[in-house]
Amino acid sequence: MYEFEFARPTSVAEAVQALGAEEAQALGGGQTLIPTLKQRLAMPSVLVSLTGIAEMTGITTTGDGAVEIGGATCHADVAKGAAAAYPALAALAGQIGDPAVRNRGTIGGSLANNDPAACYPAAALASGATIVTNVREIAADDYFQGMFTTALDEGEIITSVRFPVPQAANYQKFLQPASRFAMVGVFVAKFAEGVRVAVTGASEEGVFRWSEAEAALASSFSPDAIDGLTVAPDGMIGDIHGTRAYRAHLVGVMTKRAVAAAA
Amino acid sequence: MTKVTMTVNGKPMTGEVEGRTLLVSFLRETLGLTGTHVGCDTSQCGACVVHVDGAAVKACTMLALEAEGAEVATIEGQAEADGTLNAIQAAFQEHHGLQCGFCTPGMVMSAAALLKDNPKPTEQEVRHYLEGNLCRCTGYHNIVKAIMAASGQDVSAIAAE
Numbered sequence: 001m002y003e004f005e006f007a008r009p010t011s012v013a014e015a016v017q018a019l020g021a022e023e024a025q026a027l028g029g030g031q032t033l034i035p036t037l038k039q040r041l042a043m044p045s046v047l048v049s050l051t052g053i054a055e056m057t058g059i060t061t062t063g064d065g066a067v068e069i070g071g072a073t074c075h076a077d078v079a080k081g082a083a084a085a086y087p088a089l090a091a092l093a094g095q096i097g098d099p100a101v102r103n104r105g106t107i108g109g110s111l112a113n114n115d116p117a118a119c120y121p122a123a124a125l126a127s128g129a130t131i132v133t134n135v136r137e138i139a140a141d142d143y144f145q146g147m148f149t150t151a152l153d154e155g156e157i158i159t160s161v162r163f164p165v166p167q168a169a170n171y172q173k174f175l176q177p178a179s180r181f182a183m184v185g186v187f188v189a190k191f192a193e194g195v196r197v198a199v200t201g202a203s204e205e206g207v208f209r210w211s212e213a214e215a216a217l218a219s220s221f222s223p224d225a226i227d228g229l230t231v232a233p234d235g236m237i238g239d240i241h242g243t244r245a246y247r248a249h250l251v252g253v254m255t256k257r258a259v260a261a262a263a
Numbered sequence: 264m265t266k267v268t269m270t271v272n273g274k275p276m277t278g279e280v281e282g283r284t285l286l287v288s289f290l291r292e293t294l295g296l297t298g299t300h301v302g303c304d305t306s307q308c309g310a311c312v313v314h315v316d317g318a319a320v321k322a323c324t325m326l327a328l329e330a331e332g333a334e335v336a337t338i339e340g341q342a343e344a345d346g347t348l349n350a351i352q353a354a355f356q357e358h359h360g361l362q363c364g365f366c367t368p369g370m371v372m373s374a375a376a377l378l379k380d381n382p383k384p385t386e387q388e389v390r391h392y393l394e395g396n397l398c399r400c401t402g403y404h405n406i407v408k409a410i411m412a413a414s415g416q417d418v419s420a421i422a423a424e
Contacts, residue, residue: 006282006328034324035305047282049329098395100309103318104325
Protein backbone atom coordinates (compact mmCIF):
# COMPACT_ATOMS: atom_id res chain seq x y z
CA MET A 1 0.00 0.00 0.00
CA TYR A 2 1.03 3.56 -0.61
CA GLU A 3 1.09 5.73 2.47
CA PHE A 4 -2.07 7.55 3.51
CA GLU A 5 -3.45 9.42 6.48
CA PHE A 6 -6.24 7.68 8.37
CA ALA A 7 -9.30 9.38 9.86
CA ARG A 8 -12.12 7.78 11.82
CA PRO A 9 -14.82 10.40 12.34
CA THR A 10 -17.75 9.75 14.68
CA SER A 11 -20.40 11.79 12.84
CA VAL A 12 -21.55 12.15 9.23
CA ALA A 13 -20.73 15.87 9.37
CA GLU A 14 -17.12 15.17 10.38
CA ALA A 15 -16.83 12.51 7.68
CA VAL A 16 -18.06 14.89 5.00
CA GLN A 17 -15.52 17.46 6.14
CA ALA A 18 -12.69 14.89 6.10
CA LEU A 19 -13.71 13.74 2.62
CA GLY A 20 -13.34 17.31 1.39
CA ALA A 21 -9.56 16.90 1.39
CA GLU A 22 -7.79 16.42 -1.94
CA GLU A 23 -7.72 12.71 -2.97
CA ALA A 24 -9.64 11.64 0.13
CA GLN A 25 -11.39 8.27 -0.05
CA ALA A 26 -14.18 6.82 2.09
CA LEU A 27 -13.57 3.40 3.68
CA GLY A 28 -16.51 1.14 4.50
CA GLY A 29 -15.64 -2.30 5.80
CA GLY A 30 -12.61 -2.40 3.51
CA GLN A 31 -13.23 -5.88 2.15
CA THR A 32 -12.75 -4.62 -1.41
CA LEU A 33 -10.86 -1.40 -0.85
CA ILE A 34 -8.06 -2.80 1.33
CA PRO A 35 -7.17 -5.52 -1.23
CA THR A 36 -7.30 -2.78 -3.89
CA LEU A 37 -4.92 -0.60 -1.86
CA LYS A 38 -2.58 -3.56 -1.37
CA GLN A 39 -2.33 -3.91 -5.13
CA ARG A 40 -1.55 -0.20 -5.34
CA LEU A 41 -4.53 0.32 -7.63
CA ALA A 42 -5.60 3.30 -5.52
CA MET A 43 -3.56 6.05 -3.92
CA PRO A 44 -5.74 8.08 -1.52
CA SER A 45 -4.18 10.86 0.54
CA VAL A 46 -6.62 10.32 3.38
CA LEU A 47 -8.71 7.25 4.12
CA VAL A 48 -11.89 8.20 5.96
CA SER A 49 -13.33 5.23 7.84
CA LEU A 50 -17.13 5.30 8.13
CA THR A 51 -17.35 2.47 10.66
CA GLY A 52 -17.09 4.66 13.74
CA ILE A 53 -20.26 6.62 12.97
CA ALA A 54 -23.02 5.36 15.27
CA GLU A 55 -25.80 7.15 13.34
CA MET A 56 -24.88 5.13 10.22
CA THR A 57 -25.41 1.67 11.72
CA GLY A 58 -28.48 -0.34 12.55
CA ILE A 59 -31.74 -1.54 11.05
CA THR A 60 -35.11 0.12 11.62
CA THR A 61 -38.62 -0.24 10.21
CA THR A 62 -40.08 3.04 8.99
CA GLY A 63 -43.70 4.16 9.40
CA ASP A 64 -44.69 2.91 5.93
CA GLY A 65 -43.27 -0.55 6.57
CA ALA A 66 -39.97 -0.11 4.72
CA VAL A 67 -36.73 -1.45 6.17
CA GLU A 68 -34.03 1.19 6.58
CA ILE A 69 -30.44 0.03 7.00
CA GLY A 70 -27.59 2.30 8.03
CA GLY A 71 -24.87 2.59 5.39
CA ALA A 72 -22.15 1.28 7.72
CA THR A 73 -24.15 -1.77 8.83
CA CYS A 74 -22.19 -4.95 8.16
CA HIS A 75 -23.60 -7.90 6.19
CA ALA A 76 -23.70 -10.16 9.26
CA ASP A 77 -25.89 -7.65 11.11
CA VAL A 78 -28.27 -7.41 8.14
CA ALA A 79 -28.40 -11.22 7.90
CA LYS A 80 -29.55 -11.36 11.52
CA GLY A 81 -31.34 -8.06 12.02
CA ALA A 82 -33.46 -7.99 8.85
CA ALA A 83 -34.49 -11.66 8.99
CA ALA A 84 -37.95 -10.94 10.40
CA ALA A 85 -38.76 -7.77 8.43
CA TYR A 86 -37.31 -8.71 5.01
CA PRO A 87 -36.21 -12.37 4.91
CA ALA A 88 -35.03 -12.38 1.27
CA LEU A 89 -32.74 -9.41 1.92
CA ALA A 90 -31.37 -11.01 5.09
CA ALA A 91 -30.74 -14.25 3.22
CA LEU A 92 -28.86 -12.37 0.51
CA ALA A 93 -26.66 -10.65 3.12
CA GLY A 94 -25.90 -14.05 4.66
CA GLN A 95 -24.54 -15.34 1.34
CA ILE A 96 -21.99 -12.58 0.73
CA GLY A 97 -18.34 -13.66 0.97
CA ASP A 98 -17.68 -15.73 4.09
CA PRO A 99 -18.46 -15.20 7.80
CA ALA A 100 -15.38 -13.07 8.53
CA VAL A 101 -15.95 -10.91 5.45
CA ARG A 102 -19.60 -10.43 6.48
CA ASN A 103 -18.48 -9.12 9.85
CA ARG A 104 -16.63 -6.24 8.16
CA GLY A 105 -18.17 -5.51 4.76
CA THR A 106 -20.97 -2.92 4.74
CA ILE A 107 -24.07 -2.34 2.65
CA GLY A 108 -23.03 1.24 1.88
CA GLY A 109 -19.59 0.11 0.80
CA SER A 110 -21.03 -2.53 -1.51
CA LEU A 111 -23.49 -0.14 -3.14
CA ALA A 112 -20.94 2.66 -3.49
CA ASN A 113 -18.49 0.30 -5.17
CA ASN A 114 -21.17 -1.26 -7.43
CA ASP A 115 -19.10 -4.27 -8.39
CA PRO A 116 -20.83 -5.88 -11.40
CA ALA A 117 -20.99 -9.20 -9.51
CA ALA A 118 -21.92 -7.90 -6.03
CA CYS A 119 -25.14 -9.12 -4.39
CA TYR A 120 -26.57 -5.96 -2.80
CA PRO A 121 -27.11 -4.05 -6.07
CA ALA A 122 -29.55 -6.78 -7.13
CA ALA A 123 -31.53 -6.40 -3.89
CA ALA A 124 -31.59 -2.61 -4.08
CA LEU A 125 -32.67 -2.52 -7.74
CA ALA A 126 -35.28 -5.29 -7.47
CA SER A 127 -36.75 -3.81 -4.30
CA GLY A 128 -36.89 -0.31 -5.75
CA ALA A 129 -34.83 0.85 -2.78
CA THR A 130 -33.91 4.43 -2.03
CA ILE A 131 -30.24 5.24 -1.55
CA VAL A 132 -30.07 7.93 1.13
CA THR A 133 -26.94 10.07 1.16
CA ASN A 134 -25.74 13.00 3.24
CA VAL A 135 -27.25 15.38 0.65
CA ARG A 136 -30.17 13.66 -1.13
CA GLU A 137 -32.24 10.56 -1.79
CA ILE A 138 -31.61 8.59 -5.00
CA ALA A 139 -34.00 5.99 -6.43
CA ALA A 140 -32.25 2.70 -7.22
CA ASP A 141 -33.42 3.01 -10.85
CA ASP A 142 -31.33 6.20 -11.15
CA TYR A 143 -28.47 5.11 -8.93
CA PHE A 144 -26.75 2.28 -10.83
CA GLN A 145 -24.99 3.67 -13.89
CA GLY A 146 -22.81 0.81 -15.12
CA MET A 147 -19.90 -1.26 -13.88
CA PHE A 148 -18.35 0.41 -10.78
CA THR A 149 -20.29 3.57 -11.63
CA THR A 150 -23.05 5.16 -9.56
CA ALA A 151 -24.90 8.46 -9.23
CA LEU A 152 -22.80 9.36 -6.18
CA ASP A 153 -20.80 12.56 -6.40
CA GLU A 154 -17.26 12.94 -5.11
CA GLY A 155 -17.31 12.82 -1.31
CA GLU A 156 -21.00 11.86 -1.10
CA ILE A 157 -21.74 9.26 1.59
CA ILE A 158 -24.48 6.60 1.64
CA THR A 159 -25.90 7.15 5.12
CA SER A 160 -28.70 4.59 4.76
CA VAL A 161 -30.66 2.48 2.30
CA ARG A 162 -34.45 2.21 2.48
CA PHE A 163 -36.04 -0.99 1.15
CA PRO A 164 -39.78 -1.27 0.48
CA VAL A 165 -40.73 -4.81 1.57
CA PRO A 166 -42.28 -6.88 -1.25
CA GLN A 167 -45.18 -9.32 -0.81
CA ALA A 168 -42.82 -12.09 -1.91
CA ALA A 169 -39.15 -12.07 -2.83
CA ASN A 170 -36.16 -14.33 -3.28
CA TYR A 171 -32.51 -14.10 -4.32
CA GLN A 172 -30.78 -16.92 -6.13
CA LYS A 173 -27.02 -16.76 -6.44
CA PHE A 174 -24.93 -18.99 -8.66
CA LEU A 175 -21.67 -18.81 -6.78
CA GLN A 176 -18.36 -18.21 -8.50
CA PRO A 177 -16.61 -20.53 -6.06
CA ALA A 178 -13.21 -18.84 -5.96
CA SER A 179 -14.34 -15.26 -5.41
CA ARG A 180 -17.71 -16.01 -3.75
CA PHE A 181 -19.21 -13.24 -5.83
CA ALA A 182 -22.19 -14.06 -8.02
CA MET A 183 -21.47 -15.66 -11.38
CA VAL A 184 -25.10 -14.75 -11.89
CA GLY A 185 -27.47 -13.63 -9.15
CA VAL A 186 -31.16 -12.85 -9.62
CA PHE A 187 -33.37 -11.04 -7.14
CA VAL A 188 -37.11 -11.27 -7.78
CA ALA A 189 -39.52 -9.02 -5.85
CA LYS A 190 -43.31 -9.16 -6.17
CA PHE A 191 -45.18 -6.02 -5.19
CA ALA A 192 -48.89 -5.18 -5.44
CA GLU A 193 -48.00 -2.84 -8.34
CA GLY A 194 -45.92 -5.40 -10.24
CA VAL A 195 -42.83 -7.59 -10.26
CA ARG A 196 -39.22 -6.40 -10.37
CA VAL A 197 -36.36 -8.66 -11.48
CA ALA A 198 -32.75 -7.52 -11.04
CA VAL A 199 -29.74 -9.43 -12.34
CA THR A 200 -26.18 -9.12 -11.05
CA GLY A 201 -22.95 -10.82 -12.14
CA ALA A 202 -24.04 -11.23 -15.74
CA SER A 203 -23.78 -7.95 -17.62
CA GLU A 204 -20.83 -5.81 -18.58
CA GLU A 205 -23.05 -2.85 -17.64
CA GLY A 206 -23.44 -4.14 -14.07
CA VAL A 207 -26.77 -4.82 -12.38
CA PHE A 208 -29.83 -4.54 -14.68
CA ARG A 209 -33.58 -5.11 -14.66
CA TRP A 210 -34.90 -7.88 -16.90
CA SER A 211 -38.03 -6.16 -18.11
CA GLU A 212 -39.39 -9.03 -20.29
CA ALA A 213 -39.36 -11.31 -17.27
CA GLU A 214 -41.00 -8.62 -15.14
CA ALA A 215 -43.86 -8.30 -17.62
CA ALA A 216 -44.33 -12.06 -17.88
CA LEU A 217 -44.26 -12.51 -14.12
CA ALA A 218 -46.71 -9.67 -13.58
CA SER A 219 -49.38 -11.64 -15.46
CA SER A 220 -48.38 -15.01 -13.97
CA PHE A 221 -46.03 -15.26 -11.00
CA SER A 222 -44.79 -18.76 -11.67
CA PRO A 223 -41.53 -20.27 -13.01
CA ASP A 224 -43.35 -21.35 -16.18
CA ALA A 225 -43.90 -17.71 -17.08
CA ILE A 226 -40.17 -17.49 -17.89
CA ASP A 227 -40.34 -20.33 -20.44
CA GLY A 228 -39.31 -19.09 -23.86
CA LEU A 229 -37.76 -15.88 -22.57
CA THR A 230 -34.06 -15.45 -23.21
CA VAL A 231 -31.41 -12.83 -22.59
CA ALA A 232 -29.08 -12.00 -25.48
CA PRO A 233 -25.47 -13.08 -24.85
CA ASP A 234 -24.25 -9.77 -26.33
CA GLY A 235 -23.15 -7.52 -23.52
CA MET A 236 -22.91 -10.36 -21.00
CA ILE A 237 -19.61 -10.91 -19.18
CA GLY A 238 -17.47 -13.61 -20.77
CA ASP A 239 -14.39 -14.78 -18.86
CA ILE A 240 -12.55 -17.93 -17.79
CA HIS A 241 -15.35 -18.73 -15.34
CA GLY A 242 -18.14 -18.71 -17.91
CA THR A 243 -18.92 -17.63 -21.47
CA ARG A 244 -21.41 -14.94 -22.44
CA ALA A 245 -23.87 -17.58 -23.60
CA TYR A 246 -23.49 -19.50 -20.34
CA ARG A 247 -24.20 -16.42 -18.23
CA ALA A 248 -27.16 -15.49 -20.45
CA HIS A 249 -28.55 -18.99 -19.92
CA LEU A 250 -28.01 -18.77 -16.17
CA VAL A 251 -30.08 -15.58 -15.99
CA GLY A 252 -33.17 -17.56 -17.03
CA VAL A 253 -32.36 -20.50 -14.78
CA MET A 254 -31.75 -18.38 -11.68
CA THR A 255 -34.85 -16.28 -12.34
CA LYS A 256 -36.98 -19.44 -12.46
CA ARG A 257 -35.43 -20.70 -9.25
CA ALA A 258 -36.01 -17.37 -7.51
CA VAL A 259 -39.66 -17.30 -8.58
CA ALA A 260 -40.17 -20.91 -7.49
CA ALA A 261 -38.65 -20.14 -4.09
CA ALA A 262 -40.63 -16.91 -3.65
CA ALA A 263 -44.01 -18.14 -4.94
CA MET B 264 2.91 7.54 12.94
CA THR B 265 -0.22 7.39 15.06
CA LYS B 266 -0.72 5.89 18.48
CA VAL B 267 -3.17 2.98 18.61
CA THR B 268 -4.55 1.37 21.75
CA MET B 269 -6.55 -1.82 21.97
CA THR B 270 -7.13 -4.69 24.36
CA VAL B 271 -5.48 -7.86 23.12
CA ASN B 272 -6.34 -11.12 24.89
CA GLY B 273 -7.48 -9.10 27.89
CA LYS B 274 -4.37 -6.92 28.17
CA PRO B 275 -4.21 -3.25 27.18
CA MET B 276 -1.73 -2.76 24.32
CA THR B 277 -0.41 0.39 22.70
CA GLY B 278 1.82 0.98 19.71
CA GLU B 279 2.79 3.42 17.00
CA VAL B 280 1.46 2.56 13.54
CA GLU B 281 1.10 4.08 10.10
CA GLY B 282 -2.32 4.62 8.55
CA ARG B 283 -1.65 1.69 6.24
CA THR B 284 -0.51 -0.74 8.97
CA LEU B 285 -2.72 -3.83 8.90
CA LEU B 286 -4.10 -5.27 12.12
CA VAL B 287 -2.23 -8.51 11.44
CA SER B 288 1.06 -6.60 11.06
CA PHE B 289 0.45 -4.80 14.35
CA LEU B 290 -0.26 -8.09 16.13
CA ARG B 291 2.69 -9.95 14.63
CA GLU B 292 5.37 -7.31 14.24
CA THR B 293 4.63 -4.74 16.94
CA LEU B 294 3.24 -7.04 19.63
CA GLY B 295 5.16 -10.18 18.62
CA LEU B 296 1.98 -12.28 18.58
CA THR B 297 2.98 -14.43 15.63
CA GLY B 298 0.30 -17.07 16.19
CA THR B 299 -1.96 -15.14 13.81
CA HIS B 300 -0.69 -16.17 10.39
CA VAL B 301 -0.60 -14.45 7.03
CA GLY B 302 -1.44 -16.99 4.36
CA CYS B 303 -2.74 -15.42 1.20
CA ASP B 304 -2.81 -11.74 2.24
CA THR B 305 -5.87 -11.35 -0.01
CA SER B 306 -8.64 -12.22 2.52
CA GLN B 307 -9.28 -15.61 0.94
CA CYS B 308 -7.59 -18.14 3.22
CA GLY B 309 -8.55 -17.22 6.78
CA ALA B 310 -5.20 -18.05 8.43
CA CYS B 311 -5.31 -14.55 9.95
CA VAL B 312 -8.76 -14.78 11.57
CA VAL B 313 -8.95 -13.03 14.95
CA HIS B 314 -11.92 -11.71 16.91
CA VAL B 315 -12.57 -7.97 17.09
CA ASP B 316 -15.23 -7.09 19.65
CA GLY B 317 -16.34 -10.70 19.53
CA ALA B 318 -16.68 -10.98 15.75
CA ALA B 319 -14.38 -13.09 13.56
CA VAL B 320 -12.51 -10.92 11.07
CA LYS B 321 -9.61 -11.35 8.68
CA ALA B 322 -6.79 -9.39 10.29
CA CYS B 323 -5.04 -9.02 6.91
CA THR B 324 -8.00 -6.99 5.62
CA MET B 325 -8.47 -4.56 8.48
CA LEU B 326 -6.29 -1.62 9.40
CA ALA B 327 -4.79 -1.51 12.87
CA LEU B 328 -6.28 1.94 13.42
CA GLU B 329 -9.76 0.55 12.74
CA ALA B 330 -9.33 -1.54 15.90
CA GLU B 331 -8.70 1.51 18.09
CA GLY B 332 -10.36 0.85 21.44
CA ALA B 333 -11.50 -2.64 20.42
CA GLU B 334 -11.25 -5.95 22.28
CA VAL B 335 -9.09 -8.23 20.13
CA ALA B 336 -8.75 -11.96 20.75
CA THR B 337 -6.02 -14.02 19.07
CA ILE B 338 -4.97 -17.66 19.18
CA GLU B 339 -2.46 -16.83 21.95
CA GLY B 340 -5.31 -16.06 24.32
CA GLN B 341 -7.25 -19.28 23.74
CA ALA B 342 -5.44 -21.61 26.12
CA GLU B 343 -5.42 -21.16 29.91
CA ALA B 344 -2.55 -19.23 31.45
CA ASP B 345 -0.94 -22.53 32.52
CA GLY B 346 -1.01 -23.77 28.93
CA THR B 347 -4.08 -26.02 29.26
CA LEU B 348 -5.71 -26.10 25.83
CA ASN B 349 -9.30 -24.95 25.47
CA ALA B 350 -11.96 -27.39 24.27
CA ILE B 351 -11.49 -26.55 20.58
CA GLN B 352 -7.69 -26.76 20.69
CA ALA B 353 -7.85 -30.05 22.62
CA ALA B 354 -10.30 -31.47 20.09
CA PHE B 355 -8.03 -30.47 17.18
CA GLN B 356 -5.23 -32.39 18.93
CA GLU B 357 -7.41 -35.38 19.83
CA HIS B 358 -8.94 -35.73 16.36
CA HIS B 359 -5.83 -34.83 14.35
CA GLY B 360 -7.45 -31.69 12.96
CA LEU B 361 -4.19 -30.38 11.55
CA GLN B 362 -1.21 -31.51 9.56
CA CYS B 363 1.20 -28.68 8.75
CA GLY B 364 -0.63 -26.40 11.18
CA PHE B 365 -0.42 -23.19 9.18
CA CYS B 366 -4.18 -22.69 8.87
CA THR B 367 -4.88 -23.92 12.41
CA PRO B 368 -4.92 -20.59 14.29
CA GLY B 369 -7.54 -19.26 11.89
CA MET B 370 -9.49 -22.51 12.01
CA VAL B 371 -9.58 -22.45 15.80
CA MET B 372 -10.64 -18.79 15.91
CA SER B 373 -13.36 -19.35 13.30
CA ALA B 374 -14.55 -22.42 15.18
CA ALA B 375 -14.74 -20.38 18.38
CA ALA B 376 -16.84 -17.74 16.62
CA LEU B 377 -19.15 -20.40 15.20
CA LEU B 378 -19.68 -22.20 18.52
CA LYS B 379 -20.37 -18.92 20.32
CA ASP B 380 -23.34 -18.28 17.95
CA ASN B 381 -24.30 -21.88 17.34
CA PRO B 382 -23.23 -24.16 20.22
CA LYS B 383 -24.45 -27.39 18.56
CA PRO B 384 -23.93 -26.98 14.82
CA THR B 385 -24.67 -29.75 12.34
CA GLU B 386 -21.80 -31.13 10.29
CA GLN B 387 -23.15 -29.23 7.29
CA GLU B 388 -23.25 -25.97 9.27
CA VAL B 389 -19.61 -26.45 10.34
CA ARG B 390 -18.50 -27.11 6.78
CA HIS B 391 -20.42 -24.11 5.49
CA TYR B 392 -19.10 -21.80 8.19
CA LEU B 393 -15.50 -22.71 7.28
CA GLU B 394 -15.94 -21.53 3.67
CA GLY B 395 -13.52 -18.68 4.35
CA ASN B 396 -10.83 -20.86 5.96
CA LEU B 397 -8.66 -22.84 3.57
CA CYS B 398 -6.66 -25.93 4.55
CA ARG B 399 -4.42 -27.51 1.94
CA CYS B 400 -3.43 -30.58 3.98
CA THR B 401 -6.28 -32.27 5.78
CA GLY B 402 -9.16 -32.34 3.34
CA TYR B 403 -11.16 -30.78 6.21
CA HIS B 404 -12.71 -34.00 7.54
CA ASN B 405 -10.78 -34.05 10.80
CA ILE B 406 -11.16 -30.30 11.27
CA VAL B 407 -14.93 -30.68 11.02
CA LYS B 408 -14.79 -33.67 13.33
CA ALA B 409 -12.75 -31.75 15.90
CA ILE B 410 -15.20 -28.85 15.90
CA MET B 411 -18.16 -31.20 16.24
CA ALA B 412 -16.38 -32.91 19.15
CA ALA B 413 -15.56 -29.57 20.76
CA SER B 414 -19.27 -28.77 20.69
CA GLY B 415 -19.86 -31.85 22.83
CA GLN B 416 -21.49 -33.92 20.09
CA ASP B 417 -20.86 -37.57 19.34
CA VAL B 418 -18.49 -37.78 16.39
CA SER B 419 -18.12 -41.56 16.18
CA ALA B 420 -20.36 -41.67 13.09
CA ILE B 421 -18.43 -38.95 11.19
CA ALA B 422 -16.17 -40.31 8.48
CA ALA B 423 -12.42 -39.82 8.13
CA GLU B 424 -9.21 -40.48 10.12
